[in-house]
Amino acid sequence: MDYFELHKQYKANSLFGRYITLKDIEPLLEKLPTEIIGTSVLGKPIYKYTIGLGKIRVFMWSQMHGNESTTTKALFDFLNVLNSETEIGEKLLSHFTFCFLPMVNPDGAELYTRENANKIDLNRDSVTLLQPESQLLRQTFEDFKSDFCYNLHDQRTIFGAGTTGNVATVSFLAPSFNENRDVNDVRIKAMNIIVAMNNELQKYIPNQVGRFDDGFNLNCIGDMFTFLNVPTILFEAGHYQDDYYREFTRKMIFIALISGLLDIYENDVVDNKMDVYLQIPQNNIVFYDFIYKNVKINYDNKEIITNFAAQYKEELIDSKVQFNAYIVEIGELKGKYGHFQYNAHKMKYSDENGSIPKINQKADFCLGKDIKFVNGLKK
DSSP: OOHHHHHHHHOOTTOOSSOOOHHHHHHHHTTSOOEEEEEOTTOOEEEEEEEEOOSEEEEEEEOSSTTOOHHHHHHHHHHHHHTSOSHHHHHHHHHEEEEEESOSOHHHHHHTOSSOTTSOOGGGOTTTOOSHHHHHHHHHHHHHTOSEEEEEEEOOTTEEESSSSOBOSEEEEOOOSSTTOOOOHHHHHHHHHHHHHHHHHTTTSTTOEEEOOOOOOTTSHHHHHHHTTOOEEEEEEOOOTTOTTOHHHHHHHHHHHHHHHHHHHHSOTTSOOHHHHHTSOBEEEOEEEEEEEEEEEEETTEEEEEEEEEEEEEEEETTEEEEEEEEEEEEOOTTOEEEEEEEOTTOBEEBTTBSSOOTTOBSOEEETTTEEEETTEEO
16 A cells, blocks of 8 residues: 555645644534534533444544644544545445544643643543543543544654664554553553554654553553553654654654554454564663764863753744754763764854853854854754
8 A cells, every 4th residue: 555645645734733723623623523522621622523334443532732743633634534435444434433532632732731721641640530631531431432542642852762873753552551561462452553553664664663661550541541451552653854843753653543453454453462562662762852072162161072962842932833952961972862963073162151051051052163053953
């Protein structure tokens, strides 16, 4: 299957970039027979969409963290396929029944925050269920009686797939159901689907798929649903080279969604592929957005050669997400990689405040007499 062509044909082009709010997706939802199942803390509607006639019931939700929108874009691309009256769309609808909550946290999406309007992380509210959004998600899960759950998220640019300098563009997890991280038939089903998705993604992003640590926390929604005996898959949309708007990663999530479902359609999900799943390299925090090496600085009246790193903060300013780079670490930076790396070849550092970089300072500086960096990038 030509997944790139399929995505090009059914991409929801009105959704672009990182700042995706309820206002962006409502025009698309209005074209579908959706249901408003309740409201957020600030009274924004939370929509549910159900489609399909198949026996296998798949529950998917996105943007329970408001600033994690890549999977939301991919989800609407996937919805376009389901509604396309194509052979693949009809095949999926005949085999599956889908339930979607495209935006669980519309308040957080508007504010571009991980948390909801009460400053609560909804992915840590699965036991107490104190937040209205968490209650709606749990009620939908119980009413729908899912056979599989897809928990759709974004991850930061700091993660690598293993420790070899490959960025984790997409990561997965088959969550644990107890403190011992035991493996039962429920987890095996999730692992098998992840293996199928990884096999397909390796064709496009070789060595750039990671696996999250499976430490158990019942407050997390994936761990809770696995504990309740439903195979659950965590999706994490990460960074791809020069893709800070995550439009390429969006395509990878789209491919993962369809290829995993086709594997369920075509194969026996009771096979045990745990060993293959565990071969997917575990996520590690090994990346910065910027690393500057072999920089000469004046420290305690002595000239020394060092390295320093800068990281973007995604800041919502005038209803636009801006990537602002700040210095975050100075020193050896052993085992760390940069999405952008610059070798200063012992050129001297300077900025408007002096001759040494400082933590939390904006990454605006000069190297030598003529080379200027603004917001982390060479001008």
